[in-house]
Amino acid sequence: xxxxxxxxxxxxxxxxxxxxxxxxxxxxxxxxxxxxxxxxxxxxxxxxxxxxxxxxxxxxxxxxxxxxxxxxxxxxxxxxxxxxxxxxxxxxxxxxxxxxxxxxxxxxxxxxxxxxxxxxxxxxxxxxxxxxxxxxxxxxxxxxxxxxxxxxxxxxxxxxxxxxxxxxxxxxxxxxxxxxxxxxxxxxxxxxxxxxxxxxxxxxxxxxxxxxxxxxxxxxxxxxxxxxxxxxxxxxxxxxxxxxxxxxxxxxxxxxxxxxxxxxxxxxxxxxxxxxxxxxxxxxxxxxxxxxxxxxxxx
Numbered sequence: 001x002x003x004x005x006x007x008x009x010x011x012x013x014x015x016x017x018x019x020x021x022x023x024x025x026x027x028x029x030x031x032x033x034x035x036x037x038x039x040x041x042x043x044x045x046x047x048x049x050x051x052x053x054x055x056x057x058x059x060x061x062x063x064x065x066x067x068x069x070x071x072x073x074x075x076x077x078x079x080x081x082x083x084x085x086x087x088x089x090x091x092x093x094x095x096x097x098x099x100x101x102x103x104x105x106x107x108x109x110x111x112x113x114x115x116x117x118x119x120x121x122x123x124x125x126x127x128x129x130x131x132x133x134x135x136x137x138x139x140x141x142x143x144x145x146x147x148x149x150x151x152x153x154x155x156x157x158x159x160x161x162x163x164x165x166x167x168x169x170x171x172x173x174x175x176x177x178x179x180x181x182x183x184x185x186x187x188x189x190x191x192x193x194x195x196x197x198x199x200x201x202x203x204x205x206x207x208x209x210x211x212x213x214x215x216x217x218x219x220x221x222x223x224x225x226x227x228x229x230x231x232x233x234x235x236x237x238x239x240x241x242x243x244x245x246x247x248x249x250x251x252x253x254x255x256x257x258x259x260x261x262x263x264x265x266x267x268x269x270x271x272x273x274x275x276x277x278x279x280x281x282x283x284x285x286x287x288x289x290x291x292x293x294x295x296x297x298x299x
Contacts, residue, residue, distance in 0.1 A: 033278070036271045036274055036275065037271070037275050037278075039053070039267065039268055039271045040060055040061075040268060040271040040272035040274070040275045041055055041056065041057060041058070041060070041268075041272075042054060042055055042056060042268050043056045043059075043268050044267040044268040044271070045265050045266050045267055045268060045269075046265030046267075047265070053268075056268070060268050060269050060272035061272055061276070063269065064269070064272060064273065064276070070249045070252065070257070071257060071273070073249060073252065074249075074252045074253055074254050074256070074257045075254055075276070075280075077251065077252060077253050078232070078233055078235070078253040078254045078255075078277070078280075079233075079280070081164075081167075081232055081235060081253060082228070082229055082232030082233050082235075082284075083232075084168060085168060085171050085172070085175075085228065085231075085232050085235075086224075086225065086228040086229065086232060088168050088171075088172045089171075089172050089175045089176050089179050089228065090179060090221075090224060090225075090228070092172070092176055093176045093177075093179035093180040093183055093224075094180075094183050094217075096114065096176065096180045097180045097183035097184045097187055098183075098187070098209070098213065100180075100184065101184065101187045101188075111180075111181075111184070114176065114177040114180055115177035115178065115180070115181055116177065117173055117174045117175075117177055118174060118175060118177045118178035118181075120174070121237075122174070122237035122238050122241070123237055123241055125170065125173075125174050125238065126170070126237060126238050126240075126241025126242050127241060129166075129170045129242065130157065130241060130242055133156035133157050133166055133242075134157075135153070135154070135155045135156065135157075135158070138156070140156065141153045141154075157242055157243055158246070158247050159247075160247060160250050163243060163247065163250060163251055164250075164251065166242070167238065167239060167242060167243070167251065170238060170242065171235075171238055174238075175228075175231075179224050179228070182220050182223055182224050183217065183220050183224070185220065186216070186217045186219060186220030186221075187213070187217070187220075189216070190212070190213065190216045190217075194212050194216075195208055195212060198211070198212060218292060221292065222288065222289065222292035222293075225288050225292065226285055226288060226289065229281070229284050229285060229288060230281060230285065233254070233277060233280060233281045233284070234255060234277065234281070235253060235255065236253070236255035236256060236259065239251055239253055239256060240256055240259070244256075245257075245260075254273055254274075254276065254277045255277070257273055258270045258273040258274050258277070261273065
């Protein structure tokens, strides 16, 4: 009997360690999220604080989609950024991971150099690249001048035709190493015997990639997609520091609009935008996980 009690206590004991993380999660994430959703249905602002907050139903959401076209534009920018930022990071990161996995000389050094940018704060990266991409005093245009390639000079952060390309480039520079690391972890789990058998059968690089590497990397791809989508939909730092949503409203996203609304005291509208972001993130995340899980089961 004593042995049974002691074994039960041992099984219960580790569960106590979940209490503190659970309390922190509820207090600092779940409750604020629920309060935010509640206040998105109110007229909460710096003007209504003295008179009290009133319930307005879906009015904030209606205003977002009807009163200001820039909000809808910000939603579309957010979705497009999420899609393109994942593409420009996933494909190069996968190719780099495969190259490093194939026994490239000095691959340890290359892994370190490629991963280092991902541990730098976005604010620091944004400030550095804002200086580099400055049209008049930036290092990039200075190098182009020195190489007599002045025709390639651009107003990288103020020209509508190139500003998003600049943002994608900076974002890829920072994130490719992190995505590559996850792919490398996935590649290490693929038995080498699969590739040896494929080579004996005469399969070339692309055939091995399509029929062995990609199917076996479905878990790593799903992780990168979920992380990438979550990051893309919540992107703020890099855009705020590089362009502050400009020129005009050309690079505004949901989070920058939400920040502007909150800063101007329109708290109800700001929380409504955040609620929309939460819904989009949850829907896309669930869809990606379901699709990738089905593919993994089929394989």
